Amino acid sequence: AQKVTQAQTEISVVEKEDVTLDCVYETRDTTYYLFWYKQPPSGELVFLIRRNSFDEQNEISGRYSWNFQKSTSSFNFTITASQVVDSAVYFCALSAVDSNYQLIWGAGTKLIIKP
């Protein structure tokens, strides 16, 4: 069975703090893809990153960074020097052959950045 777990339902930090959002996944496939999406209050989900299972290099994009660790089946997302505009719900998702590449979504983590 395939599953994505985002154990943190809600995180609240003060602006400029660093924050890490956890994502743990389960799959028996050796080929799979992991995604992060952001959902601001306006409603639309915005794609942030896609990673395939053969590329464990960490990725950095500005204040955002992602740590992919196959050994722990985790794909964590860190925001450095958080800003109020980062407040949103963040979703981790998995697609693999076993689910016909249908996205399996985590429940989401609501991130609140206080000024």
Next chain:
Amino acid sequence: ETGVTQTPRHLVMGMTNKKSLKCEQHLGHNAMYWYKQSAKKPLELMFVYSLEERVENNSVPSRFSPECPNSSHLFLHLHTLQPEDSALYLCASSPDGGLGNSPLHFGNGTRLTVT
């Protein structure tokens, strides 16, 4: 206009009404999706269309009826809904002609309330 546009943004309907949700994408993508987002639940995939053909239907009740007249437009026809159908309905598109691994591009959603 660019991206994925959904109308209306908000809809309140009685259980005996018939209404339709509309989605339009201006990205030249081949696949379009309907998702349901309920509070405290992962996103639920409802329907997928690839090149105007339905390729996935995740056991959605027949009171939801999709229509894809061309690759740029997607409708969700609603009739005799139940209060538990109240949710945010999200439309998305992707370049792949099916359930591929390309990122999804989402609209802002329609907030549906069934009274």
